[in-house]
Amino acid sequence: MEVCLVASICIAGHGQQSVDLVVSGGIVVTMDGARAIYQDGSVAVRGDAIVAVGPRADIEAKYKAANLMDARGRLVLPGFINGHTHVPMTLFRGLHDDVTLNEWLYKYIFPAEAKNVNEDFVRWGTRLAAAEQIRAGVTTFADMYYFEDAIAEETKKAGMRGVLGETFIDFPAPDNKSEAEMLAYTEKFLKRWQGDTLIHAAPAPHSIYTCSKKTLQDAAELARKYHAPILIHVAEMKKEWDDSEKTNGMSPVAYLDKIGILGPDMVAAHCIYVDEADRKLLAGKGVGCVHNPSSNMMIASGVSPVPEMRAGGVAVGLGTDGPAGSNNDLDLMEEIDLAAKLAKISKMDPLALNAKAAVEMATIDGARALHMEKEIGSLEAGKKADLILISLREPNAVPIYDVYAQIAYSLKGSDVETVVIGGRVVMRDHKLLTIDEPAVLQKAVEYGKWVKKSLGME
Numbered sequence: 511m512e513v514c515l516v517a518s519i520c521i522a523g524h525g526q527q528s529v530d531l532v533v534s535g536g537i538v539v540t541m542d543g544a545r546a547i548y549q550d551g552s553v554a555v556r557g558d559a560i561v562a563v564g565p566r567a568d569i570e571a572k573y574k575a576a577n578l579m580d581a582r583g584r585l586v587l588p589g590f591i592n593g594h595t596h597v598p599m600t601l602f603r604g605l606h607d608d609v610t611l612n613e614w615l616y617k618y619i620f621p622a623e624a625k626n627v628n629e630d631f632v633r634w635g636t637r638l639a640a641a642e643q644i645r646a647g648v649t650t651f652a653d654m655y656y657f658e659d660a661i662a663e664e665t666k667k668a669g670m671r672g673v674l675g676e677t678f679i680d681f682p683a684p685d686n687k688s689e690a691e692m693l694a695y696t697e698k699f700l701k702r703w704q705g706d707t708l709i710h711a712a713p714a715p716h717s718i719y720t721c722s723k724k725t726l727q728d729a730a731e732l733a734r735k736y737h738a739p740i741l742i743h744v745a746e747m748k749k750e751w752d753d754s755e756k757t758n759g760m761s762p763v764a765y766l767d768k769i770g771i772l773g774p775d776m777v778a779a780h781c782i783y784v785d786e787a788d789r790k791l792l793a794g795k796g797v798g799c800v801h802n803p804s805s806n807m808m809i810a811s812g813v814s815p816v817p818e819m820r821a822g823g824v825a826v827g828l829g830t831d832g833p834a835g836s837n838n839d840l841d842l843m844e845e846i847d848l849a850a851k852l853a854k855i856s857k858m859d860p861l862a863l864n865a866k867a868a869v870e871m872a873t874i875d876g877a878r879a880l881h882m883e884k885e886i887g888s889l890e891a892g893k894k895a896d897l898i899l900i901s902l903r904e905p906n907a908v909p910i911y912d913v914y915a916q917i918a919y920s921l922k923g924s925d926v927e928t929v930v931i932g933g934r935v936v937m938r939d940h941k942l943l944t945i946d947e948p949a950v951l952q953k954a955v956e957y958g959k960w961v962k963k964s965l966g967m968e
């Protein structure tokens with residue numbers, strides 16, 4: 511017997527409340543303020559939000575689930591947050607590697623983009639990236655590319671959460687050929703997605719080395735008019751720092767501050783060349799930073815001072831970047847592992863960044879870096895129901911002594927079994943439910959052939 515008092519709250523038998531989903535009996539790693547872990551825990555979900563998290567017995571006594579998901583033998587975690595990527599570039603994955611960034615950009619990627627990138631390309635690339643990211647437990651990603659409105663449509667169809675940045679760059683892009691067009695396109699894009707629960711539209715001025723002061727300021731002004739974040743690459747290579755010192759007489763971070771861009775709505779990818787004064791500015795202004803260890807190593811661009819940034823109060827998330835030319839996959843669990851190891855080897859200190867810190871960067875600190883910590887990043891009542899189940903019934907998953915070490919150093923993206931985003935199950939027992947995976951894989955292979963042909967590689 512069930513009595514509905516108001517539309518959203520029903521009282522079930524024995525004083526129990528009805529909920530849509532209970533994920534039951536897993537090791538629940540909440541990433542909440544106390545970093546609580548429930549060895550035999552459950553999560554209750556109603557609509558797109560978490561209603562309660564706690565010991566299984568408590569949740570079972572209080573809630574009656576329309577849908578019960580057995581999580582025994584699994585870790586239950588907040589979904590991973592990929593803080594920086596360019597999803598349609600999945601279709602350029604492995605196009606040409608092991609070259610300098612300059613050669614890769616000018617000889618391969620810019621010609622490949624000029625000849626191939628259109629709305630259809632972007633849609634198929636986004637579908638491929640959504641499949642890959644969901645499989646690896648990513649529930650939210652931040653993107654910077656072209657035709658971002660089409661990326662938003664595909665992201666929403668896949669049921670993923672996205673902070674999606676339309677690129678501003680001072681040369682004709684595949685979608686918009688002038689700054690006026692970029693501004694008009696982006697304003698329409700921002701208006702369209704206002705208030706959407708999954709999609710956060712944003713302007714993404716590429717960087718200080720590809721955007722004039724005016725382009726940067728116009729993009730920021732537009733972001734602030736619509737309360738959107740600003741996505742940008744910051745201090746990602748030595749040359750950027752050197753040129754900024756020469757031209758602006760200050761570091762890239764100081765320059766962005768001087769021209770009024772730095773603020774609590776900015777998401778800065780990389781932040782490799784940031785000195786102590788820069789780190790103070792980033793922390794003081796509430797800027798979110800995203801560390802991309804695979805990319806930084808693959809392009810040999812440098813080592814971001816992550817431990818120093820964390821110690822200085824900067825919110826530092828994790829990203830895959832790429833996925834072409836600077837990583838080649840979208841597996842955020844690999845970045846957790848590499849973030850810890852890169853910090854350790856670069857300082858010759860195994861204590862430089864520990865497993866727990868690296869897991870924080872992929873979850874709650876990743877949410878802080880995207881300025882979305884009130885919504886996502888931990889399993890807590892009131893937050894969005896973005897959660898993943900990772901199998902502990904794999905040879906690389908047992909035995910388990912320390913949960914964070916297991917996540918960082920032993921488990922793989924492919925161990926992710928089930929993914930829930932905003933209360934919707936998008937992957938169950940390794941089966942994708944929102945994406946026609948065979949069609950996407952076939953199309954990606956076809957695109958590979960067309961791209962090769964367009965560059966005279968066949």
Ligand SMILES: [Zn+2]
Pocket residue numbers: 594595596743779831832
């Ligand atoms: Zn990037």
